[in-house]
Structures are given as structure tokens and as C-alpha cells.
Amino acid sequence: MSEINNTTIPEIATIEEIKDEIVDVKTFYLSFDERKGGKAPQFKSGQFVMCTVFGAGEFAVSLPPSPENDRFHLTVRKVGKVTDALHELFAGDKVGIRGPFGNGFPFDEIKGKNVIYVAGGIGLIPLRSSIMHVMQNKEKFGRILLFLGARTPRELMYQYNLKDWKTAPGFETYITIDNPVPGWDGENGFVHTLLKKVDVPVKDTIAFVCGPPIMFNAVIKELTGLGISEESIVSTLERHMKCGIGKCQHCSIGRTLVCTDGPVYTYRQIKTLGEQI
Ligand SMILES: Cc1cc2nc3c(=O)[nH]c(=O)nc-3n(C[C@H](O)[C@H](O)[C@H](O)COP(=O)(O)OP(=O)(O)OC[C@H]3O[C@@H](n4cnc5c(N)ncnc54)[C@H](O)[C@@H]3O)c2cc1C
Incomplete structure (x- = not known):
């Protein structure tokens, strides 16, 4: 996510699509509102972001492979307050993203x-x-x-x-x-x-x-x-x-x-x- 460096203030992203993976696990396809149609974000494998579900809180979530366009995704298991709230959202709803954080895998x-x-x-x-x-x-x-x-x-x-x-x-x-x-x-x-x-x-x-x-x-x-x-x-x-x-x-x-x-x-x-x- 080289060109994204929002470590303290969440950047707003829209949920574009939600895919059911397995029981209690969904993948959320997102794009940043301010960079729609822009360059694809670059992620370092093994890093993570903090995802804000407004009104519920923030949680850590692993980054996916770098996407080919401006749309990226996060796969989340519903286990508690914030992830439960995320699973209640629909396409069109907004979340906040801070990051990327962490060291990543040693390629x-x-x-x-x-x-x-x-x-x-x-x-x-x-x-x-x-x-x-x-x-x-x-x-x-x-x-x-x-x-x-x-x-x-x-x-x-x-x-x-x-x-x-x-x-x-x-x-x-x-x-x-x-x-x-x-x-x-x-x-x-x-x-x-x-x-x-x-x-x-x-x-x-x-x-x-x-x-x-x-x-x-x-x-x-x-x-x-x-x-x-x-x-x-x-x-x-x-x-x-x-x-x-x-x-x-x-x-x-x-x-x-x-x-x-x-x-x-x-x-x-x-x-x-x-x-x-
Ligand atoms: C680097 C990193 C990457 C991650 N990547 C992913 C990912 O890609 N996808 C994903 O789904 N998750 C991921 N997680 C895990 C996710 O961040 C946690 O599950 C997070 O705590 C969920 O927040 P929550 O508010 O929904 O649940 P929480 O309320 O934080 O509950 C999480 C778990 O803790 C237990 N718990 C809560 N409160 C207590 C308590 N007082 N005492 C004992 N147990 C308690 C709950 O029963 C539940 O099992 C990652 C975590 C880290 C650190």
C-alpha cells in the first residue's frame, strides 16, 4: 500500500461487494472514496490494516494480495463486537482504513x-x-x-x-x-x-x-x-x-x-x- 500512509486517521472506503466464504466468514470488497479509478494500492504480504466500523470500533485485519485495480478486499470472521457489526453492513456502506502496519513476510x-x-x-x-x-x-x-x-x-x-x-x-x-x-x-x-x-x-x-x-x-x-x-x-x-x-x-x-x-x-x-x- 505504498502510496497510502494513513497511520492515524482512517481513510474512508466504500464496501462495493460482499462475498460469503464459509460460515461466519465474509470477504468485503472495498475501494477508497478519494482514489476511485486511481492507481491500484500496493500491499506488502503479511502486513495488516486497522478497519473501523463506525459506531462499533476498530480491529486488525490482514491485507490481501495487491489488487490489479483500485478495489481491494479483506476477509473477516465474525467473532466479537466489531466484526459482528461489520458483518451487518451492506454494499454501499462505509468503513475506515488505517495502515498499512507491521513487518510483512520475509521474501x-x-x-x-x-x-x-x-x-x-x-x-x-x-x-x-x-x-x-x-x-x-x-x-x-x-x-x-x-x-x-x-x-x-x-x-x-x-x-x-x-x-x-x-x-x-x-x-x-x-x-x-x-x-x-x-x-x-x-x-x-x-x-x-x-x-x-x-x-x-x-x-x-x-x-x-x-x-x-x-x-x-x-x-x-x-x-x-x-x-x-x-x-x-x-x-x-x-x-x-x-x-x-x-x-x-x-x-x-x-x-x-x-x-x-x-x-x-x-x-x-x-x-x-x-x-x-
Ligand atoms: C495482525 C492481525 C491480523 C488479523 N487478520 C485478521 C483477518 O484477516 N481476518 C479476521 O477475521 N481476523 C483477523 N485478525 C483478528 C481480529 O483482529 C480479531 O478477531 C479482533 O479482535 C476482532 O474484533 P471484535 O471486536 O470483532 O472481537 P473481540 O470482541 O475483540 O473478540 C475477539 C475474540 O476475543 C474473545 N474475547 C473478547 N473479549 C474477551 C474477554 N474479555 N476475555 C476473553 N476473551 C474475550 C472473543 O470471544 C473472541 O473470540 C487479525 C488480528 C491481527 C492482530
Whole structure:
């Protein structure tokens, strides 16, 4: 979002379209009122913005892949006061956007490496922009693998992307559903079990992992057990954010502020913080 630098005052955006993704998760397509028809905003994968729902409050939300035009989107799960209020809005309603904030994913450092993505449920939201970046620059990376787990087939995020990714050359997609259900003829079991079934590259590999705590811990155990180092495992930390600019300390964990130092950390850093994900 290089040309946008509204870190303290929300910039007004209009909701142009709302897409239902899975239960309680919607994608909101937005455009900034003052830049309609202007240059496409440029986002750094892994960064986030603060989204204001007027009358309800603000919450942190991951940025999507950079759009091709002035329209961008945010995917949001309804979990509390502000996200509930956002889900009540309609196309034509306004929200405020502040940002971008945070460090983003370390693409320069991982050039030439194999890239593994492991996502559980809506953990695919923050990882998707990284996946798209890597796919668009495939020649700069080695093998690219996605391991995705969801409770049921209906809870698989971004089904339209998954359809394309499954057939994309140079991209390996492995999907599992927790328990067998009629009509699903793919893999069953938790996502970490897939890592045992595939010839996963270990040397010169970086792994991006996002998902609920129980999944995260099981995946870390598997990846480190395979020999992938703690410095080569990357994740994003979620903490309650208020200011987004390192002032209010709401998101501090020990010496780090997730809004400015993060949200992207290596597993080695997360362990050093003594953080229980
Ligand atoms: C960097 C970053 C990126 C993010 N990206 C996304 C994204 O792309 N999409 C997305 O949907 N979310 C994202 N989130 C998460 C989102 O910001 C939070 O879910 C946010 O708190 C929602 O605000 P809310 O007011 O709707 O819910 P809140 O009221 O803040 O509630 C959020 C959760 O906290 C629990 N909670 C609330 N109050 C209490 C309490 N007093 N004690 C214990 N638990 C409580 C609720 O039960 C709920 O599970 C991101 C967060 C961060 C930090």
C-alpha cells in the first residue's frame, strides 16, 4: 500500500461487494472514496490494516494480495463486537482504513528456497497473499507446497483459489478434512498428519504456518521432527491491537510489540518470547 500512509486517521472506503466464504466468514470488497479509478494500492504480504466500523470500533485485519485495480478486499470472521457489526453492513456502506502496519513476510531472505505453507481453517487468510506472491514469482523459489486442513469440506476457505491452485503447475496442494463425511473422497485427519504422507523437502526450506493453537503446535512438532529449523518456520501472531503504531502497548508480548515488530515472527523468536500460541 505504498502510496497510502494513513497511520492515524482512517481513510474512508466504500464496501462495493460482499462475498460469503464459509460460515461466519465474509470477504468485503472495498475501494477508497478519494482514489476511485486511481492507481491500484500496493500491499506488502503479511502486513495488516486497522478497519473501523463506525459506531462499533476498530480491529486488525490482514491485507490481501495487491489488487490489479483500485478495489481491494479483506476477509473477516465474525467473532466479537466489531466484526459482528461489520458483518451487518451492506454494499454501499462505509468503513475506515488505517495502515498499512507491521513487518510483512520475509521474501528477499527466502529466494531460492522450497516453500511450505501449512494452514488450518481461516489460517489461510493471512497466508494467501504470501502464496499468491510466491506463485507469481515461481522461478525464484524451489518446490512450493500447500497443506491445508479444515473441519469439513464446507469450511475450506477460498474454494475458488483452491480449484486453481490444485492444477497450477509447480504448486503442490494437499488438503485434508478432520473426519470422513459423505461426498468427500480426499484425505482425512488433522493437517499435520499430511506432512507424514508427503515427501516434504527439508534442506533449504522455509515453512509458513498459520492456524489454531492446537494445530500450530502439532505442525511445529512435525516440521522440527523432519529437521526443519526453528528459524525456518514463520508464523503470524495475533494480539488485540488498538493503535497499530507502537504507542498503546496493547499488543506487547515481553519486549516485542506485535503491531510494529510483527506480526510475522520465526518460531525461534516466538519461543524466545515465551509465547504460547
Ligand atoms: C495482525 C492481525 C491480523 C488479523 N487478520 C485478521 C483477518 O484477516 N481476518 C479476521 O477475521 N481476523 C483477523 N485478525 C483478528 C481480529 O483482529 C480479531 O478477531 C479482533 O479482535 C476482532 O474484533 P471484535 O471486536 O470483532 O472481537 P473481540 O470482541 O475483540 O473478540 C475477539 C475474540 O476475543 C474473545 N474475547 C473478547 N473479549 C474477551 C474477554 N474479555 N476475555 C476473553 N476473551 C474475550 C472473543 O470471544 C473472541 O473470540 C487479525 C488480528 C491481527 C492482530
